[in-house]
Amino acid sequence: MKAIFLGFILVYFLLIGLALLIANKKNENTVSSLRLFDKSLLSYIGFLTYAATLFSTFTLLGLPNFFRTHGVGAWVFLGITDTALVAFLLWVGLKVRKKLKDYDFKNMASLLYHKYKSPLPKIIYLITIFLFLMPYVAIQIRGVSAFLQNILPSASGLWGWGIMFTFMIVIYSAVGGIRAIVYSDIFQAVILLVVTYLIAFNCIEMAGGMESLFTKVANQKPQLLTVPGPKGLFSTSFLLISFITIILMTITQPQLFTRMMIIKSNQEFAKMAIWLGIFAFIVILPTTFIGLYGSVYYYDLAPDDFWTQVFINDQNVWVGGLLMLGLLSAAMSTADSQIFALEGEFDNPKQEEVGWGSTVLITIFAIISLLLALLNPYQDELVKLATLSFQGTALTAPMILSGIFSNRPNRFIAPATGLVVLIFIFVVFGYLPTQIMDIHIVFYMLGTLSLIALKPADTAKIASSTTPVK
Amino acid sequence: MAFFSRLKKHWYPLSFLFLTILTFSPIITESEATINELLHLPPLLIKGFIISLLFLILTAIYAGLNKR
Numbered sequence: 117m118k119a120i121f122l123g124f125i126l127v128y129f130l131l132i133g134l135a136l137l138i139a140n141k142k143n144e145n146t147v148s149s150l151r152l153f154d155k156s157l158l159s160y161i162g163f164l165t166y167a168a169t170l171f172s173t174f175t176l177l178g179l180p181n182f183f184r185t186h187g188v189g190a191w192v193f194l195g196i197t198d199t200a201l202v203a204f205l206l207w208v209g210l211k212v213r214k215k216l217k218d219y220d221f222k223n224m225a226s227l228l229y230h231k232y233k234s235p236l237p238k239i240i241y242l243i244t245i246f247l248f249l250m251p252y253v254a255i256q257i258r259g260v261s262a263f264l265q266n267i268l269p270s271a272s273g274l275w276g277w278g279i280m281f282t283f284m285i286v287i288y289s290a291v292g293g294i295r296a297i298v299y300s301d302i303f304q305a306v307i308l309l310v311v312t313y314l315i316a317f318n319c320i321e322m323a324g325g326m327e328s329l330f331t332k333v334a335n336q337k338p339q340l341l342t343v344p345g346p347k348g349l350f351s352t353s354f355l356l357i358s359f360i361t362i363i364l365m366t367i368t369q370p371q372l373f374t375r376m377m378i379i380k381s382n383q384e385f386a387k388m389a390i391w392l393g394i395f396a397f398i399v400i401l402p403t404t405f406i407g408l409y410g411s412v413y414y415y416d417l418a419p420d421d422f423w424t425q426v427f428i429n430d431q432n433v434w435v436g437g438l439l440m441l442g443l444l445s446a447a448m449s450t451a452d453s454q455i456f457a458l459e460g461e462f463d464n465p466k467q468e469e470v471g472w473g474s475t476v477l478i479t480i481f482a483i484i485s486l487l488l489a490l491l492n493p494y495q496d497e498l499v500k501l502a503t504l505s506f507q508g509t510a511l512t513a514p515m516i517l518s519g520i521f522s523n524r525p526n527r528f529i530a531p532a533t534g535l536v537v538l539i540f541i542f543v544v545f546g547y548l549p550t551q552i553m554d555i556h557i558v559f560y561m562l563g564t565l566s567l568i569a570l571k572p573a574d575t576a577k578i579a580s581s582t583t584p585v586k
Numbered sequence: 587m588a589f590f591s592r593l594k595k596h597w598y599p600l601s602f603l604f605l606t607i608l609t610f611s612p613i614i615t616e617s618e619a620t621i622n623e624l625l626h627l628p629p630l631l632i633k634g635f636i637i638s639l640l641f642l643i644l645t646a647i648y649a650g651l652n653k654r
Binding site: 196203204326330334343355356359394397404 | 598599602605606609610626627628630631634635637638639641642644645646648649650652653
């Protein structure tokens, strides 16, 4: 079995090498080519790369585990939320693209600088995404290292796999540019879909059919079939704030915003949204059955052991190998997209060529993410780390939207966002409560920032200029 | 009249808001209970599938209108 798994890893490295070669042939060392795919992405490639960036190890490993431990409320948490995300993406994306049609988009940081005519919003944005994309990259590193260590134990343990994987994503994104990332995204999206269905069908069959699976869940853990679930996680407050912050990722996370901006035309963008929505629905669906199967047979296992049981021991060896391939590519495509987009945010907008300064910064980011992946206290809670990332980056949404849509955005929004992000860091470390009167604190934070953003500077100026002089 | 024309203009975000409210309302409808009896899926999951599909239909309609 080990030989087959090693064979799969070898095949993966060969494919990655091939993607790098092809991408390098087409790439020129310009921002437009390396970072933005020459803004010519078509809908069918666009939806696959968007999907692969969005659906990661978190979908493949975290979500089945979430269904297993917290029940069918996980469909509200991600199934509904992701289809709503696509509906929001289409609406806001068309408006943003229309608003910025005469602007030469390079990255979000320079867009904010251009709109606010001040470096502060850009600095606040860079600090926030630098801090809160780390947990999301850490999830990918943690997920893939733990899985590989379980099925192919190495003498150096988790660290060995973690260091190797981090090294791979930094090199791959630095050398191959967005083209190489898009190629690996396409591969990942297809593998992810095939492998989750193979495993889900197998799980349903082993449970004696769909009806039998749900009857067993109802008999053993009936709380899994309702909200808030056996551990009480899926409160309305939690689901609502997850819904809002996940939807806002389309605007706040650079890898998603960039993909929205580099689609060739609005027509292609609209087509991409339809395909993305369908993909989101069909890729999350099988994780429900894998997770509920796990709740019947492996409820008490730790996540790492649950994954090994369901994805390897209960499957045909070839399916297990394919899963490993899917997992590697899922983690790779999500992490390299994020690292690459983040690297692009630190580019000098005045330079046409891509320099190495931002690569050094991103290497530091990757190393900190690696440490977070392997040393943090929530090692088994991939979803907790993901929600932390969604919530943190979502706090920049009012500042971004105000910057894009208001002709003279309120200049107080940037320091207010900075202050709120700082308060949120205190919440993350447990110095402040996560809920006030049963409502998540991020809800109050976003509400306050939205109110500030909705009072544009030009309104104040017009109001004062139209006051009659006595 | 002005109210209805504004309503018509903003039908997409309003439909989005309606589906969001539906997501977080505790109501399980008669049809979901019937599907539950037929397919033996838990009502919450059926409701989740239906709302997800409604979001997809909404996206497809808006995309269709904006494909020009």
